[in-house]
Amino acid sequence: MQVIATLTRSERQWALIILLVLFALGLALMAAGRNDPLAGHGALVMIAALAAIFAVISGYFTPEPGDERLDHYYDEPSKIGLVLAMAWAAVGMFFGVWVAALLAWPDLTFDAGWASFGRIRPVHTTGVIFGFGGNALIATSFYVMQRTSRARLPDQLSPLFVLFGYNLFCLLAVSGYMMGITQSKEYAEPEWYADIWLVVVWVVYFVIYLRTLARRNEPHIYVANWYYLAFILVVAMLHIVNNLAVPVSFGSAKSYSLFSGVQDAMTQWWYGHNAVAFFLTSGFLGMLYYYMPKRAGRPIYSYRMSIISFWGITFFYMWAGSHHLHYTALPQWVQSLGMTFSIMLLIPSWVSAGNALMTLNGAWHKVRDDAVLRFMMVAAVFYGLTTFEGSFMAIRTVNSLSHYTDWTIGHVHAGTLGWVSMITFGAIYASVPWLWKRPAMYSTQLVETHFWFAIAGTIVYVFAMWNSGIIQGLMWRTYNDSGTLAYSFVDSLIAMHPYYIARTVGGLLFLTGTLVGCYNVWMTIRTAPRTSTTGAEPALAEQPLLQPGE
């Protein structure tokens, strides 16, 4: 095992101790939950721990890394994280296409309980948000943090613990849904034991970040790190509060949320909306603030705009969650606050998007020629479009039409396909050659192909959902001349059918692009590394390219 060779002897011993504890925890879960689906997860934890123990033992006697390792950044976790991100992207998007197809052809479940829409829809959402997005964030955050701080990660073991521990969480999550283990809280479906495990992983992640920043050789903390820090901290806050629950017993996978009814709804959408804000926005803005100027060879346009947008996003977003609950049993004063802050949120959002696009001034010829930079440019454009649409949909009267319809799904996918995926693919295509010391990607033509598949897929998907959502919303509220509702629910369902097929096609196009990307990344890794280091990524001592402008 290549990665074990990067660990020191004592780290290998610690790894074994941690894995034995994990193995014991798995055994305990399996024993306590022997009459419950929990046993399955106990077994999964045990197998994962056992596989890792074998990996550590097989590499245990490889020579230790010398002190020269300290002259280079530690990039093993970033490499593994990026490969895992691409793998999760393929799996998560495959499930996405499948659930989309289920809405057009409902019998594609093959009569299996685990394959019904309700169970595999969270496999899709968790697979892409936490599997693809989360791995990409962890991998790039380690990469960016080291370079913008000009400091190496504090040790070799803890970043690997975060990466693999996080993937264990994702695996518990998606396998649980298919077994029927879920809390039903959207985007927070994993049950209590997986949630506790994630807290442990997350605390280690935060400590790594602080320890690296503490050892930095730059007086200022670069803006990308503010965003990564906000992502780590606020996601921890949201995760802990929203997942407060009482397990049925220690032998049961099931738990009951501490909150009920209206308070639970508000907590859930405070979480849900800010999972969008701090997982899918803050973290990826951190990515944007490093990779876009780096790829374009231009400094960030405005330091002051970075400050305004950062604190604006961090403050305003946390109030916006209640716009998910317009016209419900939530008190109207909370709805109004949520709407007001959602509209104000447009300012920092557009300042961010504007700052990103202005950064490209003087580099537009590169946007034209370089598909990697074009991925990032399109991401910034979709970020601007989606945040505008989001503020618009948060207006109560607009929301009365859009809520509960496919318009919301279209909006979310404009953000996740157009913004989050595009910036991630851009960052991955930029960092794979840097990390593996290759002159370029295996095929720039395939990057170009991926780009056009991704754009086409996004546009087909979003237009299909806009159409179906608005038609749905209008049909539900249309009255006929005698003053009664004009359409039954089933009438609206029939009207959706062509759009559900179009959506599946859009998703399939996007998935195809992702698979092309997976192939390209894999082939880049497999081609021989360059022999000389000229033009390679700067080593520790070199000046970083980016500093706050003023």
Added chain:
Amino acid sequence: MFGFHYRLERKAIGLVLGIIFVASIGGIFEIAPLFTIHQTVEDAPNMRVYTPLELAGRNIYTREGCYACHSQMIRTLRDEVERYGPYSLAVESKYDHPMLWGSKRTGPDLARIGGKYSDEWHVAHLINPRDVVPESIMPRYNWLSHTALRTDDLSAHLRAQRAVGVPYTDEMIANAAADAAAQSAPESPLVEGLTKRYGEATTVRSFDGNPAELTEMDALIAYLQILGRLTDVATHPASAAGE
């Protein structure tokens, strides 16, 4: 301001505390008062808790992810009230840990589905939705009618529910498994205890049409049939205390 920030961004701990402070304000202002302002949740003296069978059904509803396509929250809009019934009140989900308001209507709202269709309709619909609604895109749940319902842990479920604030009595907790069995077996001598604990209005019948066996189908339909009927405060506002 930018000068202050110029110094702040040189301190990791300053940034960390700043982020925590700024990000906490929204939640403190919007969530905390919902626990303290009394009018947030209406009074409904006749509100009852879920029976063990209904709770088990609710857990199946959760497990299968029904909430991903069906909301349980009728908004205060004319067309929704005419289509689904009186708009939902906060009190109606007071005992819902967690709530299942939902966020998407791929299928219709279910907040007041209870009593709208017969048990037989639900059985046929769950076995194959397209048998009763040809255009439906809902998955089949045919295995529910031959999967036995697990009842041995229902007491532990009720105990956990009590820990989060649902007023289950010791007696309800002790008899949870028996009460679940009794609710779908009208001939059973245990029915008396069930109605004593949960009220005379408790629906006792073989929900899946097969009284010999207690299945997940029984539980899910018992839950669907109680939706919107734990209290009549939405349909008869006069029954709310003090109004």
